[in-house]
Structure formats: C-alpha cells, structure tokens
Amino acid sequence: MTQPATTASLTGDELETWAGLATVLEWLPAxxxxxxxxxFGLTHFEYGILYALANAPDHALRMTVLAGYANSSLSRLSRAATRLEARALLERSRDPDDGRSTRAALTAAGLEAYAAATPGHVATVTRLVLDPLTAAQKRQLREITRRLQGAIRTDGAWQPPPSPVREA
Amino acid sequence: MTQPATTASLTGDELETWAGLATVLEWLPAxxxxxxxxxFGLTHFEYGILYALANAPDHALRMTVLAGYANSSLSRLSRAATRLEARALLERSRDPDDGRSTRAALTAAGLEAYAAATPGHVATVTRLVLDPLTAAQKRQLREITRRLQGAIRTDGAWQPPPSPVREA
DNA sequence: CACCATAACTTGCTCAATCAAGTAAATCTG
DNA sequence: CAGATTTACTTGATTGAGCAAGTTATGGTG
Structure with a gap:
C-alpha cells in the first residue's frame, strides 16, 4: 500500500504504535x-450489570447508579434490565424512598449466574491480558492507560463517569 | 464494593492493570x-473502507479482500458498501476476470471525502494516543500490544486475519 | 460435457443501541 | 401552595451488526 502524497499520515514507530493499539482495540473486546x-449467554455488558449488583449492598442498586457503574446510557440499561428480568436474573421495583427511582435487584438465580460466570471470565482476563505480560510491563501498562485516560478525559466532550467501576 | 467470598477475582496491581486497560478499551474507540x-458522517468502519480503497491500486479492491483489510464479515461490508454507494462515495461492479467477484471502487467524491477526513483523524489519534506518551512508553506499548496480540491469536477460536491493515 | 462442490457475494430476519418523546414523581419558586 | 422545572426512567422508531439462506459464477470429476 502506498501513501497518497496529498494526505497527512503517521509513519514509522508512531504508525506501528498506533497500529498495534488499534489491533488490540479491535480484537481484545471480542x-x-x-x-x-x-x-452463559451473557454479553459483557450484561455481565457488568450482574457484577455491579452482586457487589452492591443487598445486591441492589438504583438504575441511575447502575448506569454509571456500567458506563451506560439509562436507555440502554433499561433495555438490558428488561432482558435480564425476562430471564429472572433481575427484578425491578419502585424505590420506596424516592418514587422516581427504580431499584434493580439481583434474584437468587441472578446471583447464581454471576457466580457461575465469574471464574471463567477472570481466567480469560488472566490468560489474555495478565499472563502475557511481565510484572514490569503490567506496571508500564498501568501508567500508559492512566495517561490515555487523562487525554480522553480532557478531550472536549468526552467525560468518562466519575467512578468507572470495572468487573473482574 | 465488597468482594463476595464465593467468587474468584483479581486484586491489587493485577486488578488495577486490568481496570485501566478495560477503561481504555471502553472509552478510546468512542x-x-x-x-x-x-x-464527516463517517463511522470508523466506513472510514476504514475508504482508507483501504484510497491506498489500493486504482482505488479499487475486491469485496473479499476489502473485508479482510477492514476486519469485517462480508455481510457487514456489503451493508456498508450499500450505504456508501447510496452516498456516491463508492461504486460496485462485476469483476471482469472472475464473475463471482465484485470490485468496489472509490468515486472521485469518495476519494475527496477520504482526503477531507484524514487530517482530522490523524490529529485525533495523535492527540489521544501519541502525544500523551513518552518515546519510551510508545516503545513499551508496542511490545505490550505485540504480546497481547499473540495471546489473542493463540486463544482457541480467535484468528485475526493474516494482514490486519489499520488506517491512519 | 453434464453434474456437483465451492466461492463470492446479497438479502431477510432478528437483536441490540441510540435518539427523541412520553410519563410520573419530586423539588423549586413566586 | 399551585405551577413550572427537574429527575428518573420507559418506550417507539430508526439504524447497524451478525447469522443463515439464497443466487450466480467457477472449477473439478468421471
């Protein structure tokens, strides 16, 4: 592939750095x-919901709080909650303290599904991300991701949520 | 958030490493x-198509080859090509050498759109990924992504395509 | 050269994500 | 304390992605 002379583009080490990250960005999530x-028939997003609820007091959270934890719009969460509710992994009820709020709670089956899925997921993360790196590289990666997050956060309209709770 | 005693989970530095990467994985693409x-009204995927075509001889590629470059299923590419064709950025025609193949070619407007979008995209990559890192960190990141790609590639059913061409 | 398998798409169906509009319950304001 | 605003969702409509089935063209076999 030749570069057209008319357009700016990255070269050399910078291109390689970006290409490497881009490839990981594309393939690692999948x-x-x-x-x-x-x-387990769970998307990563649904697993994230179960994770957040499983680790919350009484295995329950208000929808808005849960949306923050799951990095989700309320709309998306609402749809996902409907799906999980249909599978009896989750129940929604009106919050007695504030009638505007909805309390999403894990059912016994939901907690069970979370417990069943977690070891495998932790193993996958370990196998694909942690084991391939040396201790020094993990340290480097922590600093690198910290910097990238900083750049994203200060980039105009991009405001990650206050406490991006991540599963596993 | 307390950890339930019943499930395996990551802790300390390992958790922090994973959480940092997961956050980047979630926010950087967006x-x-x-x-x-x-x-420009272009998804990253559509831009990738324009990039691959703009850098190909005669600004044209067979759909199957293009799907490989864009890390895409043929089905997804076909839909995207329909959309781009509707905007007159791309044209499809039967390959004269092999009647089974379809040749996707950039129109003049398509090449123009690519040229218009590229400088900004390169600037975004530079601002969000390259500028925040030191030269040493870029080097570290290249090696880290190399290792992660290796882990993904050898992970059972996960076979990234032979030559994952990345834009910019 | 007829037949069958394969390759290269395309298309219909379904699911999930976003956006915008709607509803209901606080909360603020004059 | 009545009316307006805000908060917290929910839902209808549109759009993109994947899967599976369909279509057309090639290539191999006896």
Missing amino acids: ALDAPLERD | ALDAPLERD
Missing part, C-alpha cells in the same frame, strides 16, 4: 466477550 | 470515532 456469550 | 462521525 476475545474477552466470546466465552461469556458462548458459555 | 473518543476516536466521535469527531469522524460528527464532522
């Missing part, structure tokens, strides 16, 4: 999600 | 794509 989907 | 979408 590789992480596939076992979850295959073995 | 941050990279947003300006492209906003300013």
Whole structure:
C-alpha cells in the first residue's frame, strides 16, 4: 500500500504504535466477550450489570447508579434490565424512598449466574491480558492507560463517569 | 464494593492493570470515532473502507479482500458498501476476470471525502494516543500490544486475519 | 460435457443501541 | 401552595451488526 502524497499520515514507530493499539482495540473486546456469550449467554455488558449488583449492598442498586457503574446510557440499561428480568436474573421495583427511582435487584438465580460466570471470565482476563505480560510491563501498562485516560478525559466532550467501576 | 467470598477475582496491581486497560478499551474507540462521525458522517468502519480503497491500486479492491483489510464479515461490508454507494462515495461492479467477484471502487467524491477526513483523524489519534506518551512508553506499548496480540491469536477460536491493515 | 462442490457475494430476519418523546414523581419558586 | 422545572426512567422508531439462506459464477470429476 502506498501513501497518497496529498494526505497527512503517521509513519514509522508512531504508525506501528498506533497500529498495534488499534489491533488490540479491535480484537481484545471480542476475545474477552466470546466465552461469556458462548458459555452463559451473557454479553459483557450484561455481565457488568450482574457484577455491579452482586457487589452492591443487598445486591441492589438504583438504575441511575447502575448506569454509571456500567458506563451506560439509562436507555440502554433499561433495555438490558428488561432482558435480564425476562430471564429472572433481575427484578425491578419502585424505590420506596424516592418514587422516581427504580431499584434493580439481583434474584437468587441472578446471583447464581454471576457466580457461575465469574471464574471463567477472570481466567480469560488472566490468560489474555495478565499472563502475557511481565510484572514490569503490567506496571508500564498501568501508567500508559492512566495517561490515555487523562487525554480522553480532557478531550472536549468526552467525560468518562466519575467512578468507572470495572468487573473482574 | 465488597468482594463476595464465593467468587474468584483479581486484586491489587493485577486488578488495577486490568481496570485501566478495560477503561481504555471502553472509552478510546468512542473518543476516536466521535469527531469522524460528527464532522464527516463517517463511522470508523466506513472510514476504514475508504482508507483501504484510497491506498489500493486504482482505488479499487475486491469485496473479499476489502473485508479482510477492514476486519469485517462480508455481510457487514456489503451493508456498508450499500450505504456508501447510496452516498456516491463508492461504486460496485462485476469483476471482469472472475464473475463471482465484485470490485468496489472509490468515486472521485469518495476519494475527496477520504482526503477531507484524514487530517482530522490523524490529529485525533495523535492527540489521544501519541502525544500523551513518552518515546519510551510508545516503545513499551508496542511490545505490550505485540504480546497481547499473540495471546489473542493463540486463544482457541480467535484468528485475526493474516494482514490486519489499520488506517491512519 | 453434464453434474456437483465451492466461492463470492446479497438479502431477510432478528437483536441490540441510540435518539427523541412520553410519563410520573419530586423539588423549586413566586 | 399551585405551577413550572427537574429527575428518573420507559418506550417507539430508526439504524447497524451478525447469522443463515439464497443466487450466480467457477472449477473439478468421471
């Protein structure tokens, strides 16, 4: 592939750096999600919901709070909650303290599904991300992702949520 | 958030490493794509198609080859080509050498759209990924992504395509 | 050269994500 | 304390992605 002379483009090490990250960005999420989907019929997003609820007091959270934890719009969460409710993994009820709020709570089956899916997911993360790196590289990666997050956060309209709770 | 004693989970540095990467995995793609979408009405995927074609001989490629470059299923590419064709950025025609193949070619308008979108996209990549890192960190990141790609590639069913051409 | 398998798409169906509009319950304001 | 605003969702409509089935063209076999 030749570069057209008319357009700016990256070269050399910078191109290689970007290409490497771009490839990971494209393939890692799919590789992480596939076992979850295959073995438990859960998308990564749905697993994130179960994770947040499983680790919350009484295994319940208000929808808005849950949306923040899951990096989700309320609309998307609402749809996902409908799906999980249809599978009896989750229940919604009006919050007695504030009638505007909805309380989403894990059912016993939901907690069970979370407990069943978690070891495999942790194993996948370990296998694909942690084991391939040396201790020094993990340290480097922490600093690198910290910097990238900083750049994203200060980039105009992009405001990650206050506490991006991540699963596993 | 307390950890339930019943499930395996990551802790300490390992958790932090994973959480940092997961956050980047979640926010960086959106941050990279947003300006492209906003300013040119192009998804990252569509831009990738334009990039691959713009850099191909005669600005044309067979659909199957293009799907490989864009890391896409043929079905997804076909839909995207329909959309781009409707905007007159791309044309499809039967390949005279092999009647089974379809040749996708950039129109003049398509090449123009690619040229218009590229500088901004390169700037976004530079601002969000390259500028925040030191030269040493870029080097570290290249090696880290190399290792992660290796882990993904050897992970059971996950076979990235032979030559994952990345834009910019 | 007829037949069958394969390759290269295309298309219909379904699911999930977003956006915008709607509803209901606080909360603020004059 | 009545009316307006805000908050917290929910839902209808549109759009993109994947899967599976369909179509057309090639290539191999006896």
